Amino acid sequence: MAKSAILKSSIAKKVAMALSGLFLISFLSLHFFINMVSVFSADSFNAMSHFMGYNPLIQFVMQPVLIAGVVFHFVMGMVLELKNRKARPIAYVNYNGAANASWASRNMIISGLVVLAFIGLHFYDFWVQEIVYKYVDVNSIEPTRYFEELNHKFESPIRTGLYCVAFLLLSLHLWHGFGSSFQSVGFSNKYSRFLQKVGYAFAIVVPFGFIFIALFHHFNQI
Amino acid sequence: MKLTLQIWRQKDAKAAGKIVEYPLDGIEGDMSFLEMLDVLNEQLINKGDEPVSFDHDCREGICGTCSLFINGEAHGPDRGIPTCQLHMRMFKDGDTIFIEPFRAAAFPVIKDLVVDRSAFDRIQHAGGFVSVNTSGNPVDANTIPIPKHDADRAFDAATCIGCGACVATCKNSSAMLFVAAKVSQYALLPQGRVEAADRVLNMVKQMDAEGFGNCTNTGACEVECPKGISLENIARMNREYLSASMKG
Numbered sequence: 298m299a300k301s302a303i304l305k306s307s308i309a310k311k312v313a314m315a316l317s318g319l320f321l322i323s324f325l326s327l328h329f330f331i332n333m334v335s336v337f338s339a340d341s342f343n344a345m346s347h348f349m350g351y352n353p354l355i356q357f358v359m360q361p362v363l364i365a366g367v368v369f370h371f372v373m374g375m376v377l378e379l380k381n382r383k384a385r386p387i388a389y390v391n392y393n394g395a396a397n398a399s400w401a402s403r404n405m406i407i408s409g410l411v412v413l414a415f416i417g418l419h420f421y422d423f424w425v426q427e428i429v430y431k432y433v434d435v436n437s438i439e440p441t442r443y444f445e446e447l448n449h450k451f452e453s454p455i456r457t458g459l460y461c462v463a464f465l466l467l468s469l470h471l472w473h474g475f476g477s478s479f480q481s482v483g484f485s486n487k488y489s490r491f492l493q494k495v496g497y498a499f500a501i502v503v504p505f506g507f508i509f510i511a512l513f514h515h516f517n518q519i
Numbered sequence: 520m521k522l523t524l525q526i527w528r529q530k531d532a533k534a535a536g537k538i539v540e541y542p543l544d545g546i547e548g549d550m551s552f553l554e555m556l557d558v559l560n561e562q563l564i565n566k567g568d569e570p571v572s573f574d575h576d577c578r579e580g581i582c583g584t585c586s587l588f589i590n591g592e593a594h595g596p597d598r599g600i601p602t603c604q605l606h607m608r609m610f611k612d613g614d615t616i617f618i619e620p621f622r623a624a625a626f627p628v629i630k631d632l633v634v635d636r637s638a639f640d641r642i643q644h645a646g647g648f649v650s651v652n653t654s655g656n657p658v659d660a661n662t663i664p665i666p667k668h669d670a671d672r673a674f675d676a677a678t679c680i681g682c683g684a685c686v687a688t689c690k691n692s693s694a695m696l697f698v699a700a701k702v703s704q705y706a707l708l709p710q711g712r713v714e715a716a717d718r719v720l721n722m723v724k725q726m727d728a729e730g731f732g733n734c735t736n737t738g739a740c741e742v743e744c745p746k747g748i749s750l751e752n753i754a755r756m757n758r759e760y761l762s763a764s765m766k767g
Contacts (some may be wrong), residue, residue, distance in 0.1 A: 306723055307695075307733045308760045377733050381691035383734030384624050390525070390538055391617035393591025394690060397742035403690055405735060477736040483758030485751040 310377055315481035317370040318474050322499070324363055330505050332510050339444040346443035350427065371413055378406050401469040402477070408470035413465030422450055451514035460511045464504040471500035520546040520607060523615040524559065526571055532635075538617075546606035552577060552595060553585065555607055556618075558561050572631040578603040580745065583680030586687070587632055588619040593684035593743045600681055601745040621687035625694070625729040636683045638729040642698055642706030643676045643681075645725035649705065650713045660710070676703035678746040681741065685740035685748075696740040698726050699752035708761050716763035723760055 303309060321431035331349070349355055352488065394403050423446075430436050451457050475496030479489070522543045524552035543562075546555050553575050576584035585602040592637060595605045597661030610616060617630065626634040639676035679700035688692050702719050705711025711718075734753060741750045 301765045302724065303720070306760070307693075307727050307731075308723055308757055309764075312757065313763065377735070381693075381732035381735070384692035384730060385622050386624055387622055389588060389591065389619055389622055390527070391588075391591045391612060391619065394739070396592050396596075397688060397739040398690070398737035402737040473736070480736050480750065480754050481757060483761060484753050485754030485758075489660070489751075489754075 310373060313479045314370065314373050314377065315478035317373065318478045320366050321370060322471070322475065322478075324366070325441075325503060329506055333506060335444060335447055336510060336513055340346060340441075342447070343443045347440040350431075351438070365415075366384075367416060373408065374409055395433045395474070399473065402473040405470060408425035408466040411463060411466040412470055415460070415467075418459065418463075426518050448514050451511055452518055454515065457511050457515040461508045464507045464511075466471060467507075468500050471504065472497060475499055476517075520544075520548065520610070520612045522546055522555075522610065525615060526632070527628075528571070529618045532627055532629055535701065536568055536631075538619075542729075544564055546607050546633060549608045551578070551603060552587070552589070552605040552607065552673075553603050555690050572633045574633050580604040581680060581736070583682040585653065585686075586621045586634060586636075586682060588617075588621055588687055590617050594682075594745055596744070599745060599747055601630075601680070601684070602718060610667040614646045621683050623683075623686050623692035623731065625692065626686060633657050634683075636681070638731070639681050639683065639694070639736060641696060641729065642694070642725045643701060645706075645721040646718045647714055647721060649685035649710055653701065659718050660757075661732075665708060673704050673711075676700045676707070678750050679704075679744075680746060682745060684743045684745060686731060687744040688739045689732065689734070690737060690739065691735055693734040694729070694731040695734040695753050695756065696744060696748055697705075698722050699756035700748045702731055702756045702759055703752040706755065715759060716766050719759040720763050721755060723756075751767065 331342070331345045335344060426446075438485055451460075476493040479496075484492070524541040524543055525538050526541060527536050528539045541559060543555070546719075548556065550558070553573070555693055556571060556573060563570045574584050574586050576582045578585075579602050580603055585594075587594065587602045589602065591607070594600060594602045595609065597605050597609050620626075620628050620632045620634045623634075626636055627639040628634050677680065677700075679697060681697060683694075683697070685696035686692050689696075702722060705718060706715050736750070736753075738750055742750065
């Protein structure tokens, strides 16, 4: 069979979704670690943020790769969603989805779109302003500004609330997505059940950790 | 038992269907679901009305012919059974029961509750043949050593009766559990390894061509499958497909 046909197959798309998802999970872990540092040490957080902001490998290689990863995961998710909707043109009058599958697994498109909207806000909040700071206004290098900027963002209760809601949806997305990724790439053995539990733990610890960080900085300023 | 049935009626493949309400009395808990429909049909025929068409054959839970989407679930609210093994004791007096055909673009409705599931046949045909020794001195299959757990898994996969409940219940109308079972039943055995790569590539290609949706691992198929075909078969098919793709 032609390679192009294989790449267009439903399984190739499924594997692509899984691998891009796992890549985003690895990024999320790093992001979580750095943010958690901000709770304990402003200096360390500044040092890490400065490294991430000015290291050329991260800025000019990893950052574009990350953006491409997000865009790819989103576009492929939408392609699959549209294909799946086409696969049942006449809906059931009575469909009891809750009888056999979790809400999280049935509504990845909803949790995913909420997380995407959040990423838009997050880009506007941090990434766009960082680009403006560095390349439009061409400000001098200020390695200790990051902790203050972070605090400033979490002053608003509305923004902090939006962040928390998005993290709840991220938790649901990860609840299904983490274990599902391994199933998609064909991982099924005696460790599968353990890995599923690791996925559930990740889906709770990381998003709720982010919620804690947001609330910590918000209430620290009141 | 007195019931209100809400049944999908559709004259033929081209007609627009709709839900029609039928009150039904005198149903006993020991009747099977299909016997309950038989009672309804007798009444409809006696009145000169068109009986409700539905698929059935062995009524012993082994042929995979019966279907029906009952109260929002493939094969109804019970587990590990096709519709013919569903009994009316699962319902109570006064219940309203929705009965719809299995829904998928790849399973077009032929009439009322009867759908065309020949897409499954074409997927199986695409899987091709299994090489056998025709030299005149064939080796008895029992002399080929096969690990017990592989034999068990192959047998479990082979219990798939191809009813289509996996497609019907999947929110994406994906056929991956069915195809994975058919891939696995051969892939796990030495006789099936000979054409394993071609088999998985061709079956998945046909599955996609039939217009089934894509699996998102919700696990609904495994829950509704009358034979309890496991999701591990889908993981195996994904592995088989990836490894076959590498070989080209």
